[in-house]
Amino acid sequence: MADLKALADAIIKGDQNTAVEITKTALDEGTPAESVLNDGLISGMDVIGDRFKKNEVYIPEVLIAARAMKMSMEILEPELAKAGVKPRGKLMIGTVQGDLHDIGKNLVAMMLKGAGFEVIDVGVDVGPEKFVEQAKATGVDVVGMSALLTTTMPSMEKTVKALKDAGLSAKIMIGGAPVTQGYADKIGADGYSPDAASAVDLAKTLVA
Numbered sequence: 222m223a224d225l226k227a228l229a230d231a232i233i234k235g236d237q238n239t240a241v242e243i244t245k246t247a248l249d250e251g252t253p254a255e256s257v258l259n260d261g262l263i264s265g266m267d268v269i270g271d272r273f274k275k276n277e278v279y280i281p282e283v284l285i286a287a288r289a290m291k292m293s294m295e296i297l298e299p300e301l302a303k304a305g306v307k308p309r310g311k312l313m314i315g316t317v318q319g320d321l322h323d324i325g326k327n328l329v330a331m332m333l334k335g336a337g338f339e340v341i342d343v344g345v346d347v348g349p350e351k352f353v354e355q356a357k358a359t360g361v362d363v364v365g366m367s368a369l370l371t372t373t374m375p376s377m378e379k380t381v382k383a384l385k386d387a388g389l390s391a392k393i394m395i396g397g398a399p400v401t402q403g404y405a406d407k408i409g410a411d412g413y414s415p416d417a418a419s420a421v422d423l424a425k426t427l428v429a
């Protein structure tokens with residue numbers, strides 16, 4: 222019987238070979254894909270997120286864990302689809318217009334995937350029109366924006382306005398080093414988070 226606790230431990234350690242092996246064994250043995258996801262992968266990523274928030278692990282450890290999770294997800298995804306398992310929510314994320322920084326955005330996207338969200342990554346240098354067009358086309362529950370430059374923060378405000386003017390009901394969350402809760406309040410975003418682990422908590426609240 223595949224040990225899902227060992228799968229969670231493999232994710233925490235970033236041991237992708239073991240993670241993939243246990244994922245395959247669990248599915249071969251008939252363990253429901255949803256249990257493999259919740260009790261193995263998400264459970265491991267939850268621990269990493271919590272340790273990251275407490276500064277007990279740093280970005281490299283999170284990236285390694287996320288890579289192991291990604292490898293296991295590639296095996297699990299078709300089974301989840303077959304079983305009709307719905308993601309926790311659908312979220313779009315991009316770095317705003319004029320801004321090419323994507324390391325933090327990618328980390329947030331990986332943590333969200335690890336928490337069971339379907340994530341549509343629209344890349345960097347994304348203008349308000351593209352955010353609106355993509356949000357309409359994909360019907361996401363949440364639109365996430367990242368900015369690392371003080372000079373590109375105003376693009377967040379323009380995007381919030383464009384999304385609201387387009388009548389979209391998706392919640393909006395923002396983040397990035399120069400961004401604050403005060404700024405989120407000022408531009409009418411629904412939430413701000415300072416790091417990738419808190420972004421997961423926020424996204425869960427926004428789709429609840």
Ligand code: B1M
Pocket residue numbers: 280314319320321322323324325326328329364365366367368369370371372394395396397398399413414415416417418420
């Ligand atoms: Co640039 N850069 N950079 N840079 N860069 C900074 C941001 C800067 C602070 C450096 C400095 O001067 N000390 C400064 C900005 C100053 C300011 O405006 N306040 C700066 C500058 C000025 C520039 C250029 C203008 C430099 C130039 O060309 N003259 C230029 C701009 C290019 C452009 O975007 N148009 C530029 C270019 C670059 C590189 C291309 C060389 C490279 C980016 C590579 C890449 O991303 N692919 C780069 C880098 C690497 C940095 C630093 C060194 C590191 C940024 C980073 O990746 N941090 C940075 C200085 C620094 O921070 N020490 C700097 C790690 C990352 C994990 O953290 O992105 O904050 P962060 O993400 C965190 C949180 O913020 C949060 O969660 C993440 C994980 O915990 N978060 C969210 C992020 N997005 C979120 C979204 C959410 C929720 C949370 O919800 C949706």
